[in-house]
Amino acid sequence: MAEEDWGDIFTNLRMSACRGRLQLFARQFFAEKKIDIGEDNEDYVENMLKEEEKIAIAGLTNTLPLRTLSLPWLPKARRTAIYNIVFVMKIENPISLFSLLLLFSYYFFFENLQFGGSLGVRKITIYAAVIYVDRFLSLVPKKRKILRIAVLLAYACLYLAFEEHEDYRGLLVSVDSRSYTESIMNLKSSVVTQFGGIVNFVTPIQFIKFFLSKLCKDFSRKEYARIKTVEVIMSTIGDVRLMSVRAFVVGAAATLLASNPNILTHEMIKEEINALPKKWMIPIDEMCSCYDRLLETNRHRLDIS
Structure with a gap:
């Protein structure tokens, strides 16, 4: 196929x-x-990260x-x-x-x-x-x-x-x-x-509201970024590698990609991610790799250069 x-x-x-x-x-x-999914505060994100951890611990x-x-x-x-x-x-x-x-x-x-x-x-x-x-x-x-x-x-x-x-x-x-x-x-x-009765899940879509509030600096681009971030995330369902990446990472990378009119370098991505709470221990290399893959597969649908 x-x-x-x-x-x-x-x-x-x-x-x-x-x-x-x-x-x-x-x-x-x-x-x-x-329907407005998610919240834009750190407590919400931390609760979602705990859910990710529970799912991982359960294997x-x-x-x-x-x-x-x-x-x-x-x-x-x-x-x-x-x-x-x-x-x-x-x-x-x-x-x-x-x-x-x-x-x-x-x-x-x-x-x-x-x-x-x-x-x-x-x-x-x-x-x-x-x-x-x-x-x-x-x-x-x-x-x-x-x-x-x-x-x-x-x-x-x-x-x-x-x-x-x-x-x-x-x-x-x-x-x-x-x-x-x-x-x-x-x-x-x-x-x-x-699944051992555990049907909890965490999706990148649930992080969009938070990441838009932190990573999309251009207010006039926010609605465009919101729509395109969802499109980029939905495009990942055919990519088994991206679907195995943590939802938090995919959500952040997709939002960065849709929120900026210019392609970000790895150094620029690092600066954006370092502005988020350090206690979340966000893997920069994984974030950059995810961003690059999303750019490769979604560039044709984005207003980006």
Whole structure:
């Protein structure tokens, strides 16, 4: 499967004439505009860093970059899962009866979720679903059979992300999709068991509000920087290396990239990061490496020179 520009996919996502999908897109647009995620104070950031530490201590960090070296089927399983998380709402002409049945079951399942009224699905929920996919694939036994259930894994992780991050009023599932629903719920339970019951997650999106307040010096650029920072962060879901970098680091690097009209040198990045609290012990080399990678993959969508 060819490489996709995930950032542009999220920017340009448009639904077909199907009324239900148009309504869902409207809710997604509303959600992205109206929901303010995170806080701009140091106590909030420190609490998020503690969450990152808890996840690491529990052994739930993303180790896929290392695992894929010895398990060449893992990247395909991961990409299949992500493709179905992101693209299922765009499929116009399913290529097989099996695809049609999956799509039909998917719509019955997720369009009957009562999540957040008009708030819809936020990008942070999609990002969380990908985190769950990566976490599961980092822990799952080394058996190729996981490739056969990659699509189901996508839906199970997306459902789990709905439960954890969307403001929903109960989960109502269509009777017509009962057997498929049961498969999703069984796998979701297996995913949670694999995580030892720990479903906490931290995303770069949760740090944006703080970093914009500290790293974006040009007030007239803040709204542009906010929008572009989210685009840059969402573009990382296709990059297994970037998805294994700490959310704090990705959030800071993405904000620096979107907040400045000029490309920053490593020395300039160091100066910006050193202005943040020293007790956070931010790895400068990792920050610079992340910034360079984000610049390489996102330069075409940024007003930067």
